Amino acid sequence: MNSPVKRENAAADRVSHFPKHIREEWVGRVYVYACVALLVVTIFSIVWFIASKGLTPFVSGAIRIQDLLTGRVWKPEGEPPLFGALPFLAGSAYVSFIAAAIAAPFGFCAAVFMTQIAPKVGRRVLQPAIELLAGIPSVVYGFVGLSVIVPFLRDTFPGQGFGILAGSLVLSIMILPTVTSIATDALSTLPAGLKEGSFALGATRWQTIYRLILPTTLPSLLTGIVLGISRAFGEALAVQMVIGNAPHVPTSLLQSAATLTSIITLEMGNTVGGSLHNNTLWSLALILLVMTFLFVFIVRLLERRAKR
């Protein structure tokens, strides 16, 4: 009576008679789940492909990982070729930290202005202005750096104008929106009673900001700064245009230098795929990738602190 064939038919029958809203629901679910699955697949393939390419020079034994990280000489065409990436690591670290050091006070003041001093002017004028700064393409920043900041530095200080300082100045404007928007979020979600209590005690606005608001929001402010550093670390073209791209560890702010990103942009196109030089550039990309993970990790830690 209950033969397999019959049961199968019944099952098929049930499928085709699924009420319309259940079928609809399934179509929708499959669609959104597929989109999310694609996101996850994308990230894993990015990590997989960059890592497998970037690890080749170490796996084949051509370079030792500590030589890449601590070597001070980058001479891929030399005899023997030398692949020391320390100059680029130093360059990337210098420009992004200095950029963040410039952008942080500016961003904090802008945020205080928008939330504590003149919220109306802030919302109508400063906020859109900062959003616009975020929208300006990086090559345009590079162009302005090249035609304004570099000549200015060349005329004011000794040297060519290209270098760490030029790169940091350009980057600091580029990351200002990141720092500002996170600081603004943190300041505007502060409980109102906190501020009023402080005023009631007779504290001035600056005392309240400096002694109360700043310490309370510090983890969020740091989050903004770390995100800014992270952006600056990965920025490629604007920096490449103004930093000068000389592969040595810089000893002064005015000296020309190179970053991980700038050296990848410059040399990737001019090397033959599969050569040691080319593969080592992929290792530099892998370092960038690892740094990104590190920054995300730090941001997560800070966010956990901020929530408490």
Next chain:
Amino acid sequence: MKPKITDRIATGVIIGIAGIIMAILAGLIVYLLYRGLSHISWHFLTSPPQSFKVGGGIGPQLFNSLYLLVLTMIITVPLGVGAGIYMSEYAKANKLTGFIRLVVEVLSSFPSIVIGLFGLLVFVNLFHMKYSLAAGALALTVFNLPLMVRITEQALRGVPREQKEAGLALGLSKWKTIQSIMLPMAFPAIMTGTILAAGRVFGEAAALLFTAGMTTPKLDFTNWNPADPHSPLNPFRPAETLAVHIWKINSEGRAPDAPEIAAGASAVLIIIVLLFNFGARMLGRAIYRKFTATK
């Protein structure tokens, strides 16, 4: 007396810094327009660039940028909206959702050059797309997806709960409720965000150096057959965008008037970005007014 003076000074400094930021932005835009506008002409906007002679234009680059933007948005919007719907409506508060959030966060913090290199490995080499618009559009999709997901999620979260409950109470399936009640409500916010994202994509260059390439074949703008290598519509031809062009002439331009071309092209780029920004705001406001019937 002293704390009051410090308060005054600090307030002054903060207002001063806010003023400086405004001045930087104004200075940037005025400078770019001042340097560039005099160089912009119909000829400049439509003619191809010259390598060694004076008088090159940015016609093909401008077209490439716009076409690439359209291609990217065709791929990104459905994917990003789908994943955004998942994040706001289907994701449960568990470890998997936390993981997916982490994925979105990491994806949005990848440097664009890393995404460009990934595009070079996978789309250009592995899938044999060569340097092409298609490879560029896919790389930009990776770059743009996290943004799109966030925009959609926030827009859907902005829809009042009662709207959703009313739909479910009428016996609609969850998907139908999302599709015909929540998405239309969230549409203005998604639209605004999408245009802002488009502005960002328009100026992106680092991810395109190694995917869409740094050259453009001779284009025949009367040939609209997408399979022809000289047709501007062919998605499998290399395409240098406006932003890439600006970078290229600044770092290795050999034309005698390279600085002027860079200035003109930067002005065009900034004008388009400004249009995107203001356009997004105005359109968002207009649609919102239409949908909510407020004046």
